[in-house]
Amino acid sequence: MKAIRIFFILFLLQLQALFLYGQFSERWGDQKNGTYVNPVLPADYSDLDAIRVGADYYAISSTMQFSPGMVVLHSRDLVNWEIIGHVVKDLTTISPELNWNRMNAYGKGIWAGSIRYYKNRFWVYFGTPDDGFFMSSASSAAGPWEPLHQVWKITGWDDCSSFCDDDGQLYFIATNFEFDRKTNKQYNIHLFRMRPDGKNLITSSDTIIHQSKGSEANKLYKIGGVYFHYFSEVKEEGRVMMIERAKKLTGPWEIRQLNHVNAKLDKEPNQGGLIQLPNRKWYFFTHHGTGDWEGRAASLLPVQWVDGWPIVGAVGEDGIGRMVWSATKPINSKKHLGIKGSDDFSSPSLGGQWxxxxxxxxxxxxxxxxxxxxxxxxxxxxxxxxxxxxxxxxxxxxxxxxxxxxxxxxxxxxxxxxxxxxxxxxxxxxxxxxxxxxxxxxxxxxxxxxxxxxxxxxxxxxxxxxxxxxxxxxxxxxxxxxxxxxxxxxxxxxxxxxxxxxxxxxxxxxxxxxxxxxxxxxxxxxxxxxxxx
Structure with a gap:
């Protein structure tokens, strides 16, 4: 009977997801009645990461060959977002293949990264599959951002994040998605310590902390004195959210699946950022990994803590989350933000949408x-x-x-x-x-x-x-x-x-x-x- 009940619940959830996803372009974002409908950004905002600084929320999204690179978003309520700038002005500081006279990097360029705030500055790290890892920092998320610095020239790596521990020690985590002859495996997740300026890795500190099929989308957090390593991996049902926790970065790690997915119905939400609000509630701002013609759209999912684990979406009887297509707004903000499209070209610079x-x-x-x-x-x-x-x-x-x-x-x-x-x-x-x-x-x-x-x-x-x-x-x-x-x-x-x-x-x-x-x-x-x- 329990199995039949679980099946029936899953069936109803799938019907709800099918209905809402089929209608999501008609109803999306802020509904102006205290609720919102996912996606909150029905366009190509892929490879997201997000943080809170005070009463403001900031996110970054990968841009690949488009310039300026790595778009920066701002919100006051996690539902309504505006573009406030970009991290990278000149893509040729990454590779000449990204210039107008080469145009030889479709599907490459700026991939997923992380945005963090520590030491009174914003820090963005990202990778490219052919050129390695880069970073920049700024006192304001709107910029100006420091000139791009290459952290490590390497190929075959992606999905990095920086992390500042309580003692000020900096760490760097990333995935080597190519085949490693030492481990005889792909998708090894490596952890490094960094120099105090955050510009160089201490390569001798290299440690593999996880490996699984397609394990990417790395983020590190410390919550309540416990270290959490967020990532995604590919299971039979699709690309799912995963997390492991430990009392020390050296482990041992416990691991947990955070959500179930259906590629056709919920478009595999996975890459994103875990955020705590001032009222101590938690949310996950994520892209949908399965894209359609609009790209990989962005959704906001509530998070419920269950036995010390941040379960994303509606918690099922098995303790694993499912996609949520509508919910109560986290914050009622009087400031109306939105993605601008129109331009009369009267400003001395192009708008952030371009x-x-x-x-x-x-x-x-x-x-x-x-x-x-x-x-x-x-x-x-x-x-x-x-x-x-x-x-x-x-x-x-x-x-x-x-x-x-x-x-x-x-x-x-x-x-x-x-x-x-x-x-x-x-x-x-x-x-x-x-x-x-x-x-x-x-x-x-x-x-x-x-x-x-x-x-x-x-x-x-x-x-x-x-x-x-x-x-x-x-x-x-x-x-x-x-x-x-x-x-x-x-x-x-x-x-x-x-x-x-x-x-x-x-x-x-x-x-x-x-x-x-x-x-x-x-x-x-x-x-x-x-x-x-």
Whole structure:
């Protein structure tokens, strides 16, 4: 009877998860009635870590090849978040492959990291699969961040975290996911002591504290005098949250599974940060490891302590947590925060929502050459044929995350008066799996509207005006339609409906592009970018 009862409870939970996940784009985040619905950020905020400092909450999210790198988020209630900056200004300090003239690191670049606050500073550590581990610190999470420092040049490692013990000793934990001939295993989790400045490892202190299939997502905590090592691993049911605890960092460690997962229903929440509120309640801010076209979205899960273990989500009869799709808000904050999308380009710097695809060519874009406009100068994509270039290899494409909500509309007003022969400019959606563009192509002295889908063009009407409005509209399923206007009022759909996609562990991006397959010539001015979701 007990087995039947557990099965029935699990069945009801799965039905609830299926219903809520199927509706999550209709209802997400703060419901304005004291409750919230997951995800709280329905877009690509992957590889999260989060902390509390006083009454403020901070999180970081990996950015891979996008620049500036490692986005920093801020919240007052753990439900409503804003972007306040990035840790890495110049990706070429990591690798030349991340520059506009290489663009050779899709799926690589800045992977998961940790954010911590100790010694009166914020500390961010992260790794790349090819270049090793890096760190930076700042007195404010909004920056400025210190120049990037390489902690260890190594390949085949990921998912690191720093930790400051009560005596001030610094530690560093990370996973070696490659095969280790000494242990004859993969996914060995190593613990090191660090030098007092936090910039170098004491390699002689290297200790393997855990190994299991796919064990990553490392975080270290000390709670009530007990050390907790959080990580995730791959079991038959999927990637689950795990934790081990010990009275000493040297062990012995006890281990416990924190949640059950269903990849189709709950999208495997796993990578994230454990946070205690001032009222002593606990939450876990996490991404969903199984991504869809919007990427790996972010959810907030309540935590219940059971026999000294932080169980994530709704605690089942077996003492293991399940996904929670709605709950009471942790904090009622009067400060209204949100992810900004629109930009009129009147500021001397780009808004925090913007990230370039790879490190941009700095002399080829400007916010000052025509005040109140973003000017993009065209140059050749890498490996362009002279008749066609790929948006995936075109430098200075300015992007932001595509939200998965009920209705999403992006509109840009673009001046094309100074386009040149061979130039393409407009609006794009892209991932490494597929891409589309709608824009203007100049050939000789003529300009035409052109739609591209994975390298295939559909040419439209000749454009004689100097200004055009371009629009992209997509729904909760990622079905996108482009349209255009010559007046800014009536918009005409162009080409068919396409499906937004994700690729290389990144969600779809909406972006503005301008390139020239014949050479470095021509420019466009974007008057504004309006994003309603």
């Amino acid at each position: 990230e370039w695809n790879y490190q941009p060519r700095s002399e080829k874009w400007s916010l000052t050459q025509r005040p109140g406009h973003l000017r993009l100068h065209a140059f050749k994509p890498i490996n362009s044929s002279g008749t066609r270039g790929s948006i995936l290899m075109a430098g200075n494409t300015l992007t932001q995350r595509s939200m998965r909500t009920r209705a999403n509309t992006v509109t840009i007003k673009i001046n094309i008066d100074h386009m040149a022969d061979g130039e393409y400019a407009g609006l794009t959606h892209f991932s490494t799996a597929s891409y589309t563009t709608l824009g203007v192509r100049q050939s000789g002295n003529e300009r035409h509207l052109v739609y591209e889908y994975n390298g295939k063009d559909t040419v439209g009407a000749r454009i004689t005006a100097n200004t055009i409005w371009l629009r992209s509209t997509w729904d909760i399923h990622g079905k996108n339609t482009y349209s255009f206007s010559m007046t800014g009022r009536a918009f005409v759909p162009f080409a068919g409906v396409t499906q937004l996609t994700w690729g290389s562990y990144r969600g779809d991006r909406i972006g503005i592009y301008n390139y020239n397959v014949l050479g470095d010539k021509g420019f466009v001015d974007i008057d504004w970018f309006r994003y309603r979701y």
